[in-house]
Structures are given as C-alpha cells and as structure tokens.
Amino acid sequence: MTVAYAAALLDYLRANNIDAxxxxxxxxxxxxxxxxxxxxxxxxxxxxxxxxxxxxxxQPSLPLLVGQTMGAKNIGVLAYVGMSCLTLGEAIEHAARYMKIVGNMSRMCLRTCGETAEVPWIWPHDGTPPQCVAEVHMAVRLNSARVFTGRPDLYCDAYFQFPAPADISPYKLMFGGDCYFGAVDTKLVFPKEYLSLPMIAANASMRETISGQAQAILNQREGTPPLVKTVRGLLLDGLSTNQTSINVVAESMEISTRSLQRKLSEHGFKFQDILDNVRSDRAKQLLLQTPMQLAEVAFLLGYSEQSSFQNAFKRWTGKTPEVWRQTETVESAGNGPTL
Structure with missing residues (x-):
C-alpha cells in the first residue's frame, strides 16, 4: 500500500487530538x-x-472511522479519476480499473441485478483477509460515493465475511442500511438508480487526462503486459494506413474482437486508451523531431482531417499541437549543454 493511503490513520488520530x-x-x-x-x-x-x-x-470501530474520513489526499490519483467521471457508475468502473494504484490489497467490480447494484470487496491474496482492511475499504467506498456526488444521504446494505462483533451499531451508523456478518462475500449493496447519479466535479476532459496518469502509474508499477505490447506494436505499424480498428488488430492476433476486449480489460486496459497513447507518443515524436506540417502529422497518425488530430492532441495534452511544439522546442533548447 502507498504511504499516502496508510497515513490516513495518523490523519484521523491527529484530527481528533489523539497522541499518535x-x-x-x-x-x-x-x-x-x-x-x-x-x-x-x-x-x-x-x-x-x-x-x-x-x-x-x-475503539473497535477505528477502521471504519479511518475509512470514513479518508480523502483525496490519501487516495491520490484514484480519487481524482473518480471525481472527474460523469456518473457514480462510471466512477466505480474506473476505480475498479485503477485500484492497484493505492496498493495490492483489494479488487472490486460492479454487478447489477434487478433494481439493485453491488460492489464486492475481493481480497487478492491467499488466506483470510484482515478484518480491519475490509472495514476500511468498505467505509472508503461509501464515503467517496457520498462526497463525490454531494449526497451524504446515500446508504447501502453491508455484507462482511467475518463474524458479527459484539456491537454492530457502528456499522449501521456508517452504512445506513442493514448489516450482515458471516456472509459469503464482503460487499456493498445499494439501489441501482445510484449508478446514474452525477458527480459534482464531473469533467470529461479532466477525466481523460487523469485516467492517462493513472494508467501510467499502473504500467510503471506492474510493467506493460505482453498482450498490450503486442497491441501497441500492431497499432504503431498500422497508423499511417489507418489500420487501427480493434477488429483489424484482433484479426492480426487471430482472436475475436470480444476476446481481445476481455483480455485487455483483465489487465486494466481499454483498446481506445492504448490507441490514444500510441498516437500521442508518435505525434510528439513527429512534432519535435521533424519539420512536418500538421496536415502531414495528422495523415501519418491515421486521421482523415487535420482538425480531428488537433482536437485529439489538445485532449491529450491540454495544448494545441502548434503551442506544444513551440513550448517543447524552446525547453529543449534551454536544456542544452552549458559552458
């Protein structure tokens, strides 16, 4: 786990004037x-x-209290990805994809059944998970949903695999719904309609930028899976001829499109994100290392229109290709050897 996540314990103690x-x-x-x-x-x-x-x-309920007060400072990029999503359902899906950023102590997914939705807490190791870790994670998830949607009234039923403690009132107070112990799964269950709740800080452009940062952190910690390296290579080869659809790549790998999507998802990747990353890296290389005009760069990236490339580049970097090239050229010149 990260120091920032672990430090939530000290943050809670000091905020309540407890001598750590x-x-x-x-x-x-x-x-x-x-x-x-x-x-x-x-x-x-x-x-x-x-x-x-x-x-x-x-204070047996300390793990719940620590989880309830954990904020963006502790969760980091993972929190900012969630906050910038459009809906709570989208935020949960992004959290599941990037959960490893805060440590290898939890997995999650989103399931729906009828009028309810559930988010299981999955222990990714052998043996019995520490009770306090499950409590912290469950509290963090509900508290984040309340904060990110601006809805402190959100509630859920909570299921825990460990036996019922002597006093379950802190659990009822924290989750607001029924609490079950000795359950098959540790999970939160809530009304399905919650998934469409808007996030108060929703920003599609920001979400794309921060998701890219989150993926970069994951790649750095885990290394890029061979499957993703293969997809990147095929996309790079197909850029100039615009052979970059998932159907074309899947056919080259001799698997179905659905299988490719599933395999990428298992590694926490989306095909479109990989394509954007390949195009972004190649665009920066061409802009910085060649005198090509924007129309030429756009063509080599597989765009039929220069405007489409310009819009995509601004989404990736927050700058137009012209401004980025000028800025990076000046900085590169300034970082040259000194006497």
Whole structure:
C-alpha cells in the first residue's frame, strides 16, 4: 500500500487530538511520514498499527472511522479519476480499473441485478483477509460515493465475511442500511438508480487526462503486459494506413474482437486508451523531431482531417499541437549543454 493511503490513520488520530506518538514507535511514525506519498510499504506493518491503536484506544470501530474520513489526499490519483467521471457508475468502473494504484490489497467490480447494484470487496491474496482492511475499504467506498456526488444521504446494505462483533451499531451508523456478518462475500449493496447519479466535479476532459496518469502509474508499477505490447506494436505499424480498428488488430492476433476486449480489460486496459497513447507518443515524436506540417502529422497518425488530430492532441495534452511544439522546442533548447 502507498504511504499516502496508510497515513490516513495518523490523519484521523491527529484530527481528533489523539497522541499518535504515544501509540506507535518512532520507526512506525517515520514509516507513515515518508516524504514520498506514493512510496509502497508492507500492508502488514499498517495492519499491525491499526489493530494495536484500536485496542489501545478501546475503539473497535477505528477502521471504519479511518475509512470514513479518508480523502483525496490519501487516495491520490484514484480519487481524482473518480471525481472527474460523469456518473457514480462510471466512477466505480474506473476505480475498479485503477485500484492497484493505492496498493495490492483489494479488487472490486460492479454487478447489477434487478433494481439493485453491488460492489464486492475481493481480497487478492491467499488466506483470510484482515478484518480491519475490509472495514476500511468498505467505509472508503461509501464515503467517496457520498462526497463525490454531494449526497451524504446515500446508504447501502453491508455484507462482511467475518463474524458479527459484539456491537454492530457502528456499522449501521456508517452504512445506513442493514448489516450482515458471516456472509459469503464482503460487499456493498445499494439501489441501482445510484449508478446514474452525477458527480459534482464531473469533467470529461479532466477525466481523460487523469485516467492517462493513472494508467501510467499502473504500467510503471506492474510493467506493460505482453498482450498490450503486442497491441501497441500492431497499432504503431498500422497508423499511417489507418489500420487501427480493434477488429483489424484482433484479426492480426487471430482472436475475436470480444476476446481481445476481455483480455485487455483483465489487465486494466481499454483498446481506445492504448490507441490514444500510441498516437500521442508518435505525434510528439513527429512534432519535435521533424519539420512536418500538421496536415502531414495528422495523415501519418491515421486521421482523415487535420482538425480531428488537433482536437485529439489538445485532449491529450491540454495544448494545441502548434503551442506544444513551440513550448517543447524552446525547453529543449534551454536544456542544452552549458559552458
């Protein structure tokens, strides 16, 4: 898990005037105060701190409270991706795709059945998951939905795999619905209509930009899967001849389009995102390393219209191709050797 995510424990304690120094060793405090918020630490260290603090404070509901108060500072890029989505349903799907950004401690998906929807919490390791980790994650998910939609009245039924605690009132207070223990799955269940709720900070352009950042972080941590490398190579080869449809790529790989979509999704990728990334990288290379006109660059990227390329480039970078080329050329010149 990341330091930023783990530091939510200290944030909660200090916000409630609880002396963290009396609960933890200097080494533990140093671990959660690292200057690099994206540094990855062992989950077991954090679980030990959370559980020991809960016992020392005689506060069994501490994991729920920590999760309830966790914000964008702790969740980072994953939170900003969700906030910029158009609807809660879209935010859940994006969260599922990029969950590994905050650590390898949870998986999630979205299921619908009749008039209800559910989001399971999936432990990605062997053995029994720590109870406190499940509690934190479930609280984070509902609290994020409330904050991102501006709807503090949202409620859900909560299911937990661990046995019922002596006092379940904190769970009912947190989730607002019925709470079940000893369940087959740990999950949140809520009205399906919630999925169409608008996000108060929805911004499609921002979502695309931040999603790109999120994918870059995932790629850096996990390495690019061979499947994605193959798709990138085929797209790069097909740019100038506009052979970049998913149907063409799937046929070249001798699999069905549906199979390719499913396999990419399993790795957390979408075909259109890969295509945009390939085009963006190639466009920047051509703009910076050649004197080509924009119409020529657009043609080599497979665009039939220069305007389509210009609109796409601005979506990728926030700048027009002309402005980007001028800015990068000046910066490159300024970074040359000095005497």
């Amino acid at each position: 120094e009396s609960l933890f060793t200097p080494a533990q405090l140093k671990l959660l105060s690292d200057k690099d918020p994206q540094k990855v630490i062992k989950l077991s260290f954090w679980v030990e701190m959370l559980e020991s603090a809960s016992v020392a404070l005689n």
